[in-house]
Amino acid sequence: MSKVAVIMGSTSDLPVMQEAVDILKGFDIEVELDIVSAHRTPDKLFDYGKNAHTRGISVIIAGAGGAAHLPGMIASLSPLPVIGVPVKSSNSIDGWDSVLSILQMPGGVPVATVALNGAKNAGILAAQIIGSSDKCVLDKIVAYKEGLKMKVESGARELKNK
Numbered sequence: 001m002s003k004v005a006v007i008m009g010s011t012s013d014l015p016v017m018q019e020a021v022d023i024l025k026g027f028d029i030e031v032e033l034d035i036v037s038a039h040r041t042p043d044k045l046f047d048y049g050k051n052a053h054t055r056g057i058s059v060i061i062a063g064a065g066g067a068a069h070l071p072g073m074i075a076s077l078s079p080l081p082v083i084g085v086p087v088k089s090s091n092s093i094d095g096w097d098s099v100l101s102i103l104q105m106p107g108g109v110p111v112a113t114v115a116l117n118g119a120k121n122a123g124i125l126a127a128q129i130i131g132s133s134d135k136c137v138l139d140k141i142v143a144y145k146e147g148l149k150m151k152v153e154s155g156a157r158e159l160k161n162k
């Protein structure tokens with residue numbers, strides 16, 4: 001069974017990153033949660049990036065704020081797809097520091113960057129990557145999208161009846 005790693009630079013990122021965990025669990029996808037910091041725990045970062053694929057992990061979601069080097073460094077070390085979540089941390093320059101650190105990767109080392117604090121979309125994207133080769137997960141994504149459509153339609157009906 002496929003597993004997604006959700007890692008972040010600090011426990012202070014957890015309120016944002018929890019949204020990725022919740023949506024993945026909603027798709028019945030196993031999650032490995034950890035704190036890894038390129039700046040504060042560089043040895044752990046190297047070990048994590050080099051070995052994640054050997055533990056049955058299929059996708060890595062990495063969230064960090066400020067000078068957010070974690071997603072890019074993990075992408076440099078791992079052969080797995082990495083989804084980066086820019087986190088608006090308390091000391092940030094309105095989140096732009098994190099967005100630009102994660103977004104502007106050099107050629108050859110992609111990080112699929114979602115919106116600021118966009119951990120929920122990171123979780124959905126990870127599920128879609130797994131779903132491209134796992135029919136069971138794909139069916140759950142189809143049902144999820146159907147739910148989104150029904151919600152909009154019921155909102156539109158309510159509006160018409162006002």
Ligand SMILES: Nc1c(C(=O)O)ncn1[C@@H]1O[C@H](COP(=O)(O)O)[C@@H](O)[C@H]1O
Binds near residue numbers: 009010065089
């Ligand atoms: N950007 C990074 C990295 C890294 O990129 O390795 N490690 C921690 N941090 C970020 O520092 C911010 C403040 O962290 P603290 O709240 O622990 O001071 C967090 O948003 C974290 O992701």
